[in-house]
Amino acid sequence: MKRTALKKAVGLLVSTAMIVSLAGCGSKDSGSSSADSAQESAQAQAEPESSAEEDVGSQTEPGNGEQITITLWSQFSDPNSTDGNYVAFYNALESIKTDMPNVNVVHEGTESESYKVKLRTAMAGNELPDVFFNWGAGTMAPYVEAGLVLSMDEYMTDEMKGKILGGTLDNFTFDGKVYGYPYSVAVASLYVNTELFEQNNVKIPETYDEFLTAVDAFKAAGITPISLGERDLWPGLMIFGIHAIRMAGAADFNAALNGEASYNTPELVEAAKLVQELAARGGFGDSAMGTSEDDAVAAFKQGRAAMMFMGSWLNGDCEADDAAVKGKISVIKFPVIEGGKGTADEFHGGSGETFLVSSNTEHPAEAAAVAQYICEKMSKDQYLAGSGMPAWEADMGDTSELNRLSQEIADLTKDATGYVYWLDSLTGGSAADTLMNEIANLIAGNETPEEFCANLQTLNE
């Protein structure tokens, strides 16, 4: 008997491989037994990442002219989601069947993080769909520079221009050309749990000092003062963003972000210092660095945290039926910081999500019309669903059912004088990644506010 131990191990591997390949044959056989399932599996192989795909085109009606198929990709992957943007998107997808009967829209939704990767891959391979969801400003700039997206100037009528609310096109405009239509204005505000404030006899803050007093009071009472999911990095950007807006003012901070001014200003150093001090006094609880955004939202929803500084997409979560805090949340303007240049009417947020048209599309006019239709329709519906502010003028009809917090935010922002868009979307790519890591370092206390600003300034040099 002659054998080596290794031979046996190899034998084990070979037999495993055989079992796997047999299993592979088995599934193929059962697939070919019925034509339908074979087709299904072929589709599944062709688009393994699509988590929600549906063919929403209307059936060809005689006399309706030629049917055109428009492919559409979005990050709205779940048709059953209660997120306001998802609801609005699927509404638009449904109504486009009747409103544009000659266009057959084939939609493919992919979850946000995978969506970004999928889009990049499609761009590298020149396989973009006709219309696709995208973020504006810095995220979109490389696509425009590479000539991958179509300008909407040719298709935008004066009627449309009249309906689009002022400033909402800024993040989609490059060299004076508009590349996308807006569909929402998302605004960040300070969400406060009024019940916890009352129970602990804390005044809802109107000044930054009162804000710090509230932080200390909740900290002493063992309640997380501000819920922050810093594990995902971008929530920290919003905290620094609003401090920078309050200290430097929206105009100056925008100039620094666009590389037209320096980050090395006393105001921004002071903003960084305040964020660091806020973290050091336990403003974000003990475990912000290891908390994901989902967990941070859950903690706020369950009434375990007193405040959260977040975008208006949080409205739906706060008013959801399963939220312990339903009806107890109020939104306020982030307090003004004494000595800062910013006012209470300058906001963090803006309009920055859109649908773009690929420059390779075979039907540019129809694709542009589809993008425009979805954006205008979503603008109204996502507002009614309690997500963001509308970006198009529209008759809102009966707003009595509207999310209470959305109405409060609409009131807060009606006199807005300036906006700074989300820092990561605004800067895009490596600059966004650097910003996020620098702010995480700042919050963790790994660098001084001066070092922080100097490191940010390297982005502008």
Added chain:
Amino acid sequence: MDKILGNKKAYFIFVFPAFVVYFIMAFIPIIISGYYSTLEWNGIGEKLFVGFDNFIALTKNDAFMSSVKNSLILAVASIIGQLIPAMFLAIILSRNIKGEGIYRTVYFIPVLLSTVVIGQLFLKIYNADYGALNAFFGLFGLKGQDWLGNTKLVLGAAFFPIIWQYIGYHMLILYTGIKGVPAEIYEAAQIDGANESQMAFQITIPLIKSTMKVSLTFAVIGSLKLFDLIWVLTKGGPLHASEVPSTLMYTTIFTRMEYGSGSAIAVFIVAECLLFYFLIEKFFKVDNITY
């Protein structure tokens, strides 16, 4: 049989299909990555040839250096934390103990679970607010920790499930090797009065060196190219404290849009794995034992 094995044409026919698949799926991407690593490129715009600048920049990149350090720590921790317990279990299981099959299956279960499942499980265990680990410490009145949020604790916390998961895998490889040692040798040793530990150290371990080398190679290479569990648990954070080269490669390419720099990390990972493979081959010489 000898006729087939002696026929070079038969060799070619059997090997060729696998070679083609391997060449297209593994070899070409590595070569393309090598080309990308010499570019400054955001994936869609213009490609700018920069030679070895990406590699030079990596040596000055703190996040990259700490990611390499972390992966080497993991490799050492895997050798100690996986191979020693795996060897111990394999030796015991192979001694025809009662319930051998059940134990073998139980220890192998973590290997069968998807890493994402294990990652989610440990995310819940480590959670600072409601995690099982902090609840356990709470029982003794100890203060809980933010296991995955503390830069000093995160490495240990993230490596534990990685090491734990594959103990069963190495146990099975070593167990197979031990089962290949003929029973007569042990019988002879027993007649000579050898006890269990003498048999383990004098017979089993020397005779399964070639299997141990397989295990060692898998443990080291697996640690150097690890991605999935770290990604699920921490995404390399906080502050790059649990970064390994492959997670850094992913964020460099898909978050920072630096295809050149990310490809340079990919090339580094390939080179590092090959280097360690050859080192193990060179310093872990094994005689081909036949019984």
